[in-house]
Amino acid sequence: MPLTTDLSEELISPGAPFLDDLQGNILKGHGRDHTLSVFFHFNAGQQVKAKAWLASFTKRFVPSANKQLADTQLFKDEGLPGGIFTNVFLTHKCYTYLGIPENKIPTDAKFRAGMAASNNDPSTPIPGLNSSLNDPPVSDWEAGFGGLIHVMVLIADDNPYFVRAMKRAVIFSLSGIATIMREQAGRGLRNADDNGIEHNGYADGVSQPLFYAKDVQNELDKGIRHDHWQPQAPLSLALVRDKGGKTPDSCGSYLVFRKLEQNVKSFKDKEKALAVELFGPSHTEAQGELAGAMVVGRFENGTPLALDGIEKPIGKDQVPNDYTFESPNNDSNNVTGGARCPFHAHTRKNNPRTDGFGNPALVDNKVHRIVRRGIPYEDVPRKRLPGGLLDDDVQPTGKVGLLFMCFQANIFNQFEFIQRVWSNNEDFEHGAVGISPIIGKTPTPIDQKWPVGYNNSVKKPFLFSDVVTMKGGGYFFAPSLSFLKGLSTATAIPVPLQIFDKLDAFLVS
Numbered sequence: 135m136p137l138t139t140d141l142s143e144e145l146i147s148p149g150a151p152f153l154d155d156l157q158g159n160i161l162k163g164h165g166r167d168h169t170l171s172v173f174f175h176f177n178a179g180q181q182v183k184a185k186a187w188l189a190s191f192t193k194r195f196v197p198s199a200n201k202q203l204a205d206t207q208l209f210k211d212e213g214l215p216g217g218i219f220t221n222v223f224l225t226h227k228c229y230t231y232l233g234i235p236e237n238k239i240p241t242d243a244k245f246r247a248g249m250a251a252s253n254n255d256p257s258t259p260i261p262g263l264n265s266s267l268n269d270p271p272v273s274d275w276e277a278g279f280g281g282l283i284h285v286m287v288l289i290a291d292d293n294p295y296f297v298r299a300m301k302r303a304v305i306f307s308l309s310g311i312a313t314i315m316r317e318q319a320g321r322g323l324r325n326a327d328d329n330g331i332e333h334n335g336y337a338d339g340v341s342q343p344l345f346y347a348k349d350v351q352n353e354l355d356k357g358i359r360h361d362h363w364q365p366q367a368p369l370s371l372a373l374v375r376d377k378g379g380k381t382p383d384s385c386g387s388y389l390v391f392r393k394l395e396q397n398v399k400s401f402k403d404k405e406k407a408l409a410v411e412l413f414g415p416s417h418t419e420a421q422g423e424l425a426g427a428m429v430v431g432r433f434e435n436g437t438p439l440a441l442d443g444i445e446k447p448i449g450k451d452q453v454p455n456d457y458t459f460e461s462p463n464n465d466s467n468n469v470t471g472g473a474r475c476p477f478h479a480h481t482r483k484n485n486p487r488t489d490g491f492g493n494p495a496l497v498d499n500k501v502h503r504i505v506r507r508g509i510p511y512e513d514v515p516r517k518r519l520p521g522g523l524l525d526d527d528v529q530p531t532g533k534v535g536l537l538f539m540c541f542q543a544n545i546f547n548q549f550e551f552i553q554r555v556w557s558n559n560e561d562f563e564h565g566a567v568g569i570s571p572i573i574g575k576t577p578t579p580i581d582q583k584w585p586v587g588y589n590n591s592v593k594k595p596f597l598f599s600d601v602v603t604m605k606g607g608g609y610f611f612a613p614s615l616s617f618l619k620g621l622s623t624a625t626a627i628p629v630p631l632q633i634f635d636k637l638d639a640f641l642v643s
């Protein structure tokens with residue numbers, strides 16, 4: 135059968151047939167504010183029931199990309215909520231447990247080896263570069279993450295009670311078939327402009343590769359121009375063919391999941407200390423804000439440093455993103471550059487955009503982009519002000535953070551490239567600039583170099599690091615729906631799964 139979908143295609147339209155076989159949330163985020171992820175492995179000898187579970191759950195609850203888009207449209211047109219959203223992600227160990235033939239298993243070597251294998255992995259995407267994820271040893275990960283995991287089921291809704299009801303049904307339906315390794319809740323955070331933020335208060339989830347023509351047009355309609363930076367991406371940035379799927383067009387995507395604990399107090403203390411170092415003890419409030427922006431690459435409300443030295447008013451979903459580090463303001467020169475946005479700033483390290491550092495092999499940095507789908511978590515709820523905004527005066531030292539998730543077509547060339555070659559690497563591109571102050575990890579980090587004012591090429595050394603701790607994670611694959619549904623043709627639903635009938639009734643009533 136001829137292929138109908140060219141993965142080099144950009145700006146696709148909803149309704150394309152291959153989107154009926156692709157899980158939602160990959161090409162466009164599900165957008166719900168409450169999530170719960172259940173991590174489990176199937177018990178020995180339960181292959182038949184395991185396959186029946188995966189097939190029945192998928193048939194009933196996992197929406198296709200097309201269904202997700204149709205639900206979103208219905209919400210916009212009629213105000214009808216799309217209801218509970220779910221994804222099913224499998225590890226390589228799940229494929230081998232289920233006895234899937236080798237030629238139907240996703241091929242990515244990192245997926246097959248698992249995240250723990252990359253902790254101290256000497257192989258590197260850039261020859262000669264000493265890089266590794268530099269994660270804590272698996273023995274230090276939170277309970278469950280380091281054990282045997284076959285499946286991650288993601289459940290999402292704006293109503294946390296629905297999420298919990300679905301979780302209970304999932305766990306009940308797995309009784310006798312599987313062992314639950316861990317549950318992990320996520321909870322979206324918003325600022326006063328109703329834009330999504332992370333726990334330090336910075337707008338997050340802003341700069342994303344866009345796949346649908348409509349999403350690109352939406353940005354333009356909201357006034358986010360694309361003169362300098364074009365966010366569109368080919369499908370091949372996120373998708374690979376799923377050989378286990380039932381059509382030549384069946385596609386899936388690799389998911390990286392990492393629980394990243396944030397020490398908010400430490401971040402805020404270091405932000406203040408940096409402001410004192412750069413601007414003196416009696417610095418202005420605006421200079422304090424500028425110091426934080428130099429850490430992130432954007433001000434709290436999302437104003438990019440590459441464009442502005444002061445925070446500009448921003449409306450809901452209108453955070454500017456139209457820049458590279460060469461245009462409209464040239465900030466790329468190894469000596470005079472990094473004066474607006476420091477070379478090491480989190481957003482600059484993680485997406486240098488077209489900044490090719492004079493290295494022809496790296497001119498197309500766009501190939502390393504990832505599709506971020508993370509959500510904050512609060513294992514201990516944070517204090518909130520009346521109205522629901524976070525109380526910034528109460529700064530947690532842990533138990534909160536980001537459930538970092540990203541989709542990609544190649545884990546080594548995308549997530550690992552960003553973490554190892556850019557974030558953890560202090561002496562690559564523009565010289566010895568230091569690690570990403572937020573997520574960079576290296577045994578003995580050097581001081582980063584910080585401009586002593588906006589657009590000032592005089593720089594001072596200061597070490598900003600260790601505000602995030604990795605608590606566990608894994609590499610997964612989001613298979614096509616036809617692969618999951620085709621795992622079992624059993625018509626009799628295993629008894630525990632009959633709970634789903636009751637759940638259907640509960641959720642619809």
Ligand code: HEM
Pocket residue numbers: 332333336337338339340341342394395396430432480481482484485504535536538549552553557572573602
């Ligand atoms: C707790 C950990 C993290 C925090 C608090 C954090 C925070 C942020 C913030 C505030 C932004 C700016 C807004 C935006 O463009 O969305 C951002 C952007 C970004 N982050 Fe993170 N992040 C974290 C972890 C990571 C990790 C692990 C990666 C990948 C290895 C990553 C990759 C990116 C990328 C690619 C961008 C977009 C840059 C751009 O396109 O301009 N982040 N992050």
